[in-house]
Amino acid sequence: MLGVMLLYVGCVLLINGVGGLGKIEPRSTAVLNFMVGGLGLFVSLLMLVRAETPGDFFAVATFFLFTFTYLYVAISMWFDLDMRGFGWFCFFVAVTAIPCSIVAFSGGDYRFGSFWIIWGALWFGFYLSSAHQKDFGTFLPYATICVGVFTCWIPGLLVLTGNW
Numbered sequence: 001m002l003g004v005m006l007l008y009v010g011c012v013l014l015i016n017g018v019g020g021l022g023k024i025e026p027r028s029t030a031v032l033n034f035m036v037g038g039l040g041l042f043v044s045l046l047m048l049v050r051a052e053t054p055g056d057f058f059a060v061a062t063f064f065l066f067t068f069t070y071l072y073v074a075i076s077m078w079f080d081l082d083m084r085g086f087g088w089f090c091f092f093v094a095v096t097a098i099p100c101s102i103v104a105f106s107g108g109d110y111r112f113g114s115f116w117i118i119w120g121a122l123w124f125g126f127y128l129s130s131a132h133q134k135d136f137g138t139f140l141p142y143a144t145i146c147v148g149v150f151t152c153w154i155p156g157l158l159v160l161t162g163n164w
Helices: 002-020 026-050 054-078 084-106 110-131 139-160
Strands: none
Touching: 002 026, 002 054, 002 139, 026 054, 054 084, 084 110, 110 139
16 A cells, blocks of 8 residues: 555655645645545555554555545645644654654665655644745746655555565
């Protein structure tokens, strides 16, 4: 399930980044956010039902961080809502990424330990942009595209093809 989610999170980050550059109308990006958020909700709930160990529940919780991100974006864009609440949720995700990174590094998973740091930094950028209206120009959209491609899309394909 990890490979599937990474693949589609990579896709939605790519689309959101392009949307942030003004090349896609916000409600159009909302559609893919609904789809990926819905997929994440299905996968997360399936994992929750199957969870037995603290590690299983930890994985479920981390999946929900991203599931709620894309559902929050979708609803906010679709209904043209103020994004400050989303920004504060991103702050929560960015702070949560710190112990997630520590857990990954402690378990010897240096790739995902690094990814958690990168994801936390990106979500912190979303926090500053959305909650505090910090203008990053084109940096944040391009960073979103790069993070989507290099920490989600490509790793997702590698996981799905058994080459991770």
